[in-house]
Amino acid sequence: MTNSEIAKLLSHVSAAYSILDNKKHYFQIIAYQKAAETIEHEPTELKELYNEGKLKDLPGVGESIKSHLEELFKKGKVTYFDDILFQVPKAVFPLLDVPGFGPKKAYRLVTEFNLKKPDTVMDDLVKIAESGKIAGLPGFGEKSEKDILQSFKEYGMGKTKSARMVLPYATELARKMIDYLERSKDVKEVYPLGSLRRKKSTVGDIDIAASSKNPQAVLNYFASYPHTERVIEKGTRTSSILTSGNRQIDLMVEHPDGFGALLQHFTGSKDHNVHLREIALKKGYSLSDYGVKKKEDTKSKIKLFKTEQELYKFLGLQWVPPEIREDKGEIELAQKNKLPRLIELSDIKGDFHLHSSFPVEESHDPGQNSMEDMIKNAIFLKYKYLGFSEHNPSQSGHSNKQIYDLIAKRHEHIEKLRSKYNKSIQIFSLLETDIKPDGTLAVDDKSLSLLDGTIVSIHSAFSMNRQDMTKRVIQGLSHPKARILAHPTGRLINQREGYDLEWEKLFDFCQEKQKAIEINSWPQRLDLPDNLVQIARSKGVKFFINTDSHALPQMVLMEYGVSVARRGFCQRSDILNTFDYNKLRKWFNN
DNA sequence: GCCGTTTTCGGCCCGACTGTTTTCAGTCG
Numbered sequence: 001m002t003n004s005e006i007a008k009l010l011s012h013v014s015a016a017y018s019i020l021d022n023k024k025h026y027f028q029i030i031a032y033q034k035a036a037e038t039i040e041h042e043p044t045e046l047k048e049l050y051n052e053g054k055l056k057d058l059p060g061v062g063e064s065i066k067s068h069l070e071e072l073f074k075k076g077k078v079t080y081f082d083d084i085l086f087q088v089p090k091a092v093f094p095l096l097d098v099p100g101f102g103p104k105k106a107y108r109l110v111t112e113f114n115l116k117k118p119d120t121v122m123d124d125l126v127k128i129a130e131s132g133k134i135a136g137l138p139g140f141g142e143k144s145e146k147d148i149l150q151s152f153k154e155y156g157m158g159k160t161k162s163a164r165m166v167l168p169y170a171t172e173l174a175r176k177m178i179d180y181l182e183r184s185k186d187v188k189e190v191y192p193l194g195s196l197r198r199k200k201s202t203v204g205d206i207d208i209a210a211s212s213k214n215p216q217a218v219l220n221y222f223a224s225y226p227h228t229e230r231v232i233e234k235g236t237r238t239s240s241i242l243t244s245g246n247r248q249i250d251l252m253v254e255h256p257d258g259f260g261a262l263l264q265h266f267t268g269s270k271d272h273n274v275h276l277r278e279i280a281l282k283k284g285y286s287l288s289d290y291g292v293k294k295k296e297d298t299k300s301k302i303k304l305f306k307t308e309q310e311l312y313k314f315l316g317l318q319w320v321p322p323e324i325r326e327d328k329g330e331i332e333l334a335q336k337n338k339l340p341r342l343i344e345l346s347d348i349k350g351d352f353h354l355h356s357s358f359p360v361e362e363s364h365d366p367g368q369n370s371m372e373d374m375i376k377n378a379i380f381l382k383y384k385y386l387g388f389s390e391h392n393p394s395q396s397g398h399s400n401k402q403i404y405d406l407i408a409k410r411h412e413h414i415e416k417l418r419s420k421y422n423k424s425i426q427i428f429s430l431l432e433t434d435i436k437p438d439g440t441l442a443v444d445d446k447s448l449s450l451l452d453g454t455i456v457s458i459h460s461a462f463s464m465n466r467q468d469m470t471k472r473v474i475q476g477l478s479h480p481k482a483r484i485l486a487h488p489t490g491r492l493i494n495q496r497e498g499y500d501l502e503w504e505k506l507f508d509f510c511q512e513k514q515k516a517i518e519i520n521s522w523p524q525r526l527d528l529p530d531n532l533v534q535i536a537r538s539k540g541v542k543f544f545i546n547t548d549s550h551a552l553p554q555m556v557l558m559e560y561g562v563s564v565a566r567r568g569f570c571q572r573s574d575i576l577n578t579f580d581y582n583k584l585r586k587w588f589n590n
Numbered sequence: 591g592c593c594g595t596t597t598t599c600g601g602c603c604c605g606a607c608t609g610t611t612t613t614c615a616g617t618c619g
Contacts, residue, residue, distance in 0.1 A: 025591095026602095027592080027602065029591095030591085030602075031592055031602095032591075035591085035592090059592090062591060064592085101617085103616095104616060104617085139609090143608085143609060143610085144610080147608090207619085236606095238607075240607095265619095273603075277604080286603085288604055288605070290604095
């Protein structure tokens with residue numbers, strides 16, 4: 001079972017508990033949900049943690065859930081879970097993925113209409129709603145019946161609780177709305193919120209905060225955004241709309257005097273906020289998105305914060321950059337005034353994963369622009385150096401001699417460009433070489449000797465098991481010319497799961513042998529993922545942040561790789577393409 | 591059911607919005 005399947009199982013147990021007896025199981029419901037969330041985001045397969053006896057290291061997994069998971073791996077099922085889930089009709093569970101449906105509503109409708117089949121429950125409910133039978137139920141009405149139909153319609157169009165957009169797309173959508181809001185005279189400040197502000201690789205809804213002395217005017221202005229499909233809700237402080245692209249945008253408005261608490265609260269993450277509240281409680285205060293008040297004295301006046309900085313200071317903390325607000329150690333560091341200075345885009349001095357159109361007869365994905373155009377663009381971006389990394393010439397249809405000739409010709413061309421642009425920028429001659437399924441490289445030693453080094457990566461036979469894939473990657477990286485492992489998990493967000501590696505083993509190898517790992521900025525990759533970056537970094541592994549550009553406009557995607565690095569706690573010293581040219585040249589020659 | 595530099599027992603974040611309600615339940619973040 002994959003981690004996300006296990007997470008789903010636990011969240012179904014949680015849902016079943018809340019259906020069976022919400023009050024009695026109140027804290028189990030929370031506990032199972034928390035464990036599910038942890039497992040959903042855990043990068044290592046649980047089976048592996050189980051084998052290593054590390055299940056209890058997961059936050060939210062204690063004795064009880066641990067023993068259930070052990071049973072799951074031993075027997076393939078958990079009797080205790082089955083007993084609980086058995087008490088709830090199967091047709092309830094598919095509904096839980098539909099926005100607007102929670103355990104109670106799903107259970108109520110399934111039992112009311114005696115729906116038995118999980119496969120057809122959604123279609124069945126649509127028909128029932130269309131025939132007007134839901135509006136008559138106690139607790140339901142015309143409006144809720146219409147809302148249910150709307151939910152199914154939007155679900156059918158791909159809006160689920162888990163469908164998420166890639167960061168650059170979300171950033172672009174938000175930018176348009178932020179531009180629109182900034183044109184309102186009633187708006188003072190605007191910020192993105194939530195996972196968007198924290199720069200997570202994927203974003204669910206777009207959340208935005210505005211400060212204003214006239215919230216109602218701003219909410220009205222927001223609801224009349226030109227691309228609005230429909231207004232989902234509109235209160236005195238918040239509003240949600242659905243845009244024509246079927247994307248939800250939420251707005252929160254607050255008076256400038258209390259804007260800091262709102263901004264902090266809705267930037268999250270949830271875990272970060274819960275931890276902050278615990279700190280506030282220990283100081284005798286209750287923290288909310290409005291500010292703090294004395295815990296005992298409910299009548300006491302609320303203390304407002306104009307800025308986040310004031311709020312963090314009140315709690316005895318440094319201001320924490322949004323990207324690392326995940327309760328992964330940042331709060332403890334902020335308390336000791338020891339937060340790292342995270343890497344910034346302006347620290348980047350070059351890009352090492354660039355595919356030009358120079359003809360090397362590669363098997364896939366040639367670049368669209370000449371080396372010279374890419375050099376000029378790199379100079380425009382104020383880079384000090386760059387590295388070309390076309391794919392290796394295809395093996396089928398080329399002899400080793402032919403491959404050598406192609407690479408030699410490319411070498412000559414690069415030499416010419418080097419002398420031409422010597423004063424403005426330095427050029428590294430790399431290549432993106434496939435690691436074949438047997439662990440050898442797709443280019444022989446003689447050809448590789450022409451290069452400054454090579455990036456290696458996996459482009460075939462993705463479905464190897466964890467151990468074999470790890471062996472394959474480490475063997476490929478062991479070649480003296482292999483210096484950088486590109487897009488290490490091979491994931492394509494929303495399209496393909498990455499392959500699983502024995503990460504700790506790989507990171508130890510990289511640290512020991514001075515091999516670097518790439519943080520690939522391509523929007524669907526953002527690979528190595530941030531949680532693994534944090535682990536690798538803690539082991540002393542160094543990184544390159546690269547764009548993997550196949551065309552000039554893609555070279556600006558660097559900022560998204562930088563976001564990943566920031567989320568992984570990286571400082572300038574962790575990222576090799578922030579080094580001076582001479583230092584970096586030395587690293588390659590080593 | 592989880593968790594601990596105040597605790598191995600007794601807590602567990604806090605609030606908005608909606609629809610169907612005469613005071614609240616459900617969902618969401």
